[in-house]
Amino acid sequence: MTLDLEALAKALRTHPSLRSKLAIGQAAVALGLCGDSLGHPGDDAAVLPRADGYDLLAGEGFIPAFVQDDPWFAGWCGVMVNLSDIAAMGGRAVALIDQIWAPDAKTAAPLLAGLRAAANAYGVPLVGGHTNFAARELSLAVSVMGRAKTLISSFTARPGERLIAAYDPRGAYRNFDNFCAALDAPHDRLRGDLALLPALSEAGLVRAGKDISQGGIIGTALMLAECSGAGIEIDLDRIAPPQGVPLERWLRSFPSFGFLFTATPAQADGLCAQFHARDLRADIIGEVTHDSAVTLRSDAQRATFWDPRTTPYLGLVQKEKSYA
Known part of the structure; x- marks a missing residue:
């Protein structure tokens, strides 16, 4: 065809x-950033040179409709996509943090379960974050730190x-x-x-x-x-x-x-x-x-x-x- x-x-x-x-x-533009700014915006993770390579920082916020439609999978994806960003830079992930907003703990439970399941599957620890159980709706953002010896x-x-x-x-x-x-x-x-x-x-x-x-x-x-x-x-x-x-x-x-x-x-x-x-x-x-x-x-x-x-x-x- x-x-x-x-x-x-x-x-x-x-x-x-x-x-x-x-x-x-x-x-x-609103933040005054360009490709030459510290961290090189435009890459899959921010690049911060260090003596023996690079520190990498990345984060993902998720469309509210996606999080509310399938909260367990959204939690899983919060881990998965961040680890993909670090790997795409030639790096290895070190740790993750999460930012969760929910009306209550019960509403947040499947989201938290998805985060935990993915962190266990990929072998990268969740080490903290921010939690609010008095929000109007369920929302999620996740951030990651990694390191690279050489860059993609x-x-x-x-x-x-x-x-x-x-x-x-x-x-x-x-x-x-x-x-x-x-x-x-x-x-x-x-x-x-x-x-x-x-x-x-x-x-x-x-x-x-x-x-x-x-x-x-x-x-x-x-x-x-x-x-x-x-x-x-x-x-x-x-x-x-x-x-x-x-x-x-x-x-x-x-x-x-x-x-x-x-x-x-x-x-x-x-x-x-x-x-x-x-x-x-x-x-x-x-x-x-x-x-x-x-x-x-x-x-x-x-x-x-x-x-x-x-x-x-x-x-x-x-x-x-x-x-x-």
């Missing part, structure tokens, strides 16, 4: 999960590198476009999968990438391209969604284990093989270009999805590269 790339690009460009990321740039960064993709999508296909959708492959996985596999990323970074096999977050492959590729000051061309014919998942939905889905990386042509196949050895999917799905746009292609067709040079997305570019 021939894809209508212009229609697909428009559907993705206007989807709420893609548009929601525009708030990041708006908040950064959103700012270091270079033209000529291959774009690789890695994910765990052994999952199913739960709540919105969240594709979860973690709940039934053995705990040692969850921990080993995340540990692969700092190992690859420290081996020099990958230095640019992001975790596939809200906005999916397409939104994450856009953030990676914009932060790196490059373009990305995505070959839709090389993307393999999990069985039964339509391509459009997969392009905007948020997987429990999903990352985009770039690698040199000489290293790309070897990088994919590292994921294959753990029964994870990893495919070369495109390349980094000298352009500024994220472009979709299929067969001989091409369509521009988004050009951040004319329409900024995050707007968090760096003028001075403080690490590379």
